[in-house]
Amino acid sequence: MRNSKKEQIDNYTAKYSKVCIENGNIGSTLFDEYGVKRGLRDKNGEGVLAGLTNISLIKSQEIVDGKRLPCEGRLLYRGYDIIELVKGFEHSKRYGFEEIAYLLLFGSLPDKGQLDEFKENLSLMCTLPTNFTRDVIMKASSKDIMNSLTKSVLALASYDKQASDLSIENVLRQSMSLISVFPMLSVYGYHAYNHYECDDSFYIHRPDANLSTAENILRMLRPDKKYSELEARVLDIALVLHMEHGGGNNSTFTTRVVTSSGSDTYSVIAAALSSLKGPKHGGANIKVVEMMANIKKNVKDLDDEEAVKDYLARMLNKEVFDKSGLIYGMGHAVYSISDPRATIFKNFVERLAADKKRDEDFKLYSMIERLAPEVIGEKRNIYKGVSANVDFYSGFVYSMLDIPLELYTPIFAMARIVGWSAHRLEELINVDKIIRPAYKTVMTERTYVGIDKR
Ligand SMILES: CC(=O)SCCNC(=O)CCNC(=O)[C@H](O)C(C)(C)COP(=O)(O)OP(=O)(O)OC[C@H]1O[C@@H](n2cnc3c(N)ncnc32)[C@H](O)[C@@H]1OP(=O)(O)O
Ligand SMILES: O=C([O-])CC(=O)C(=O)O
Known part of the structure; x- marks a missing residue:
């Protein structure tokens, strides 16, 4: 595309993106007012019930003395x-x-x-x-x-x-x-x-x-x-x-x-x-590895926990790395205290890291795993806890298997x-029924105006 054409299109989309945002914005209080569960989930991670399944079970809470409490994650x-x-x-x-x-x-x-x-x-x-x-x-x-x-x-x-x-x-x-x-x-x-x-x-x-x-x-x-054989078994x-x-x-x-x-x-x-x-789902495994490389490049002394913590806080403030405000590989829609897959992974990672002489990297991963929930807890509203998810260690494992980044997801x-x-x-x-949930309409009806009168 010629430069002038590209410039014109860029100017148009820059201008009209502002119009999209202005006219597309739905006041955030309305979600609470109408009881809409963002992400179709309660704050404790429990989802809006959408179906029945016999394939797997994810456990992140248990009832103790009649109270629902977060527990170590289980997957069946x-x-x-x-x-x-x-x-x-x-x-x-x-x-x-x-x-x-x-x-x-x-x-x-x-x-x-x-x-x-x-x-x-x-x-x-x-x-x-x-x-x-x-x-x-x-x-x-x-x-x-x-x-x-x-x-x-x-x-x-x-x-x-x-x-x-x-x-x-x-x-x-x-x-x-x-x-x-x-x-x-x-x-x-x-x-x-x-x-x-x-x-x-x-x-x-x-x-x-x-x-x-x-x-x-x-x-x-x-x-x-x-x-x-070790490589194939880990994969x-x-x-x-x-x-x-x-x-x-x-x-x-x-x-x-x-x-x-x-x-x-x-x-x-x-x-x-x-x-x-998507980087909030399976694409997180690529993001974790890129994020760790970014931390290694920008934090001078990786043994200085305060400096690492400070950098993570800047990540959450959208100042550094990809400016999304996310620490990748952390948090989960359902799990709170732990994701059992991250726990299983960690055991293998430690052995593999020793084998591949990547102990220093392992040390950094362990430190981030410990510090990130603290930093997220300070900056966000945490209702159910945040811990390392399955993708925190998976990318590290694939890098130790010399698998190219492009293949992680x-x-x-x-x-x-x-x-x-x-x-x-x-x-x-x-189920022989089309899935079709409802969206509460918050628009107001308007009278049509001809183009010459707008
Ligand atoms: C295979 C998988 O899909 S596993 C998930 C892989 N994804 C990632 O690793 C990406 C990073 N993590 C995340 O984006 C999130 O943790 C998700 C999307 C997985 C879950 O998000 P939520 O359902 O909103 O989790 P939760 O309800 O526990 O979040 C509570 C608060 O902590 C924030 N939070 C949770 N995890 C993170 C994180 N890793 N970095 C920054 N903030 C986070 C949420 O944005 C929310 O903040 P807010 O209410 O102030 O806006
Ligand atoms: O369950 C979720 O929301 C995310 C997911 O696919 C996983 O953790 O494997």
Whole structure:
């Protein structure tokens, strides 16, 4: 675009953004007056009840002596505590992603035969249409791999003759197929970006049907296809921890909402991806790592707790870093005292950091984890407590696995697609009603005025 054109458009949008804000503003007292729960949540984190689910349970409060009190967070998949599930496959040195995907999709833990059959079918589906990599993934490559992934998912619909068939059998086939190809779509999307935008070599490694999802991600990513067992196991646990989080989280609720309109699997999952990439949701894992780099660059003495605290306070005042006023990786819509996934992660992170000689970084993460809730507590209205969430340590883990920043949120998506699929199936099986909440109208009616009289 010529400079003068760009300037004209910039001036117009600068001027009219002020008009949007002025005319779009709804007095903040009205929300309380009409009892509108912002974010569809009470101040204690309890959500407005929007549905029923049998897929997972998130616990952040308990009743003690008749009083509802915040408690350590718990997460159960299909009735099993996430801590027990991780221990179960970790102790017997199995990869967990496929087993837990079976649990979430079908509602019970698989026996060995069922697991093998499930894995075999996922492998059969781990293939892209002819020339898809060339015709879709490599075209208009972008640093934003979430957008690239969304584009690929929507494009896959044109190769599926039954794209809009909503039978459970067909939706299950589409869901398993997307679970299977998400790593390929994301990693190849990254390679295309790395080649065309960063001038690096381009290579495509095919997944190996005998390997787990975590191993295949690393195999496809690395030029020499090599990875250590520790690396693959840590990534596998990260995937399991990100797979599912109830019906109300932003991307799963999006899945439910779009499913309820009768839309097809590809469109529903594209919408869920668009939600997940937001920095207040799954996109936080990229932001955490950028934020930590920013702190390291700008705080001279990282052993000086007061200086770190002061910088965090400036972040909350929108003076530094991305000026959003957020400390990323902290806080959660539901959890208060702790997010169990952050706690599990921390144990692995400490070991991995020692192994990768990143103890100094680990020290800084631990310090921020301790200081940030204090600083947020001083500057914001805290009703239920703020603590580190799942994404506080995940980006740090991926950086220690030499996974490029651009793939952090797509890795979240490779895991959460399982939860979205389970919720889409649950919505289709149980609810045949379009989701349509109400918005209280606060406008006043006006008399139309012709253009020459305005
Ligand atoms: C996988 C996931 O999606 S996990 C979440 C990942 N997101 C992040 O890490 C981004 C940073 N965190 C946040 O933005 C928020 O904590 C959210 C969006 C996750 C939850 O926000 P809320 O539901 O508003 O949480 P909560 O009700 O506990 O917040 C209480 C107050 O603390 C503020 N707060 C909460 N977390 C943060 C934070 N990390 N940084 C700054 N302020 C925060 C809220 O804005 C709110 O302030 P206000 O009422 O004065 O406006
Ligand atoms: O539940 C939420 O609001 C956010 C989410 O998806 C998660 O924590 O995994």
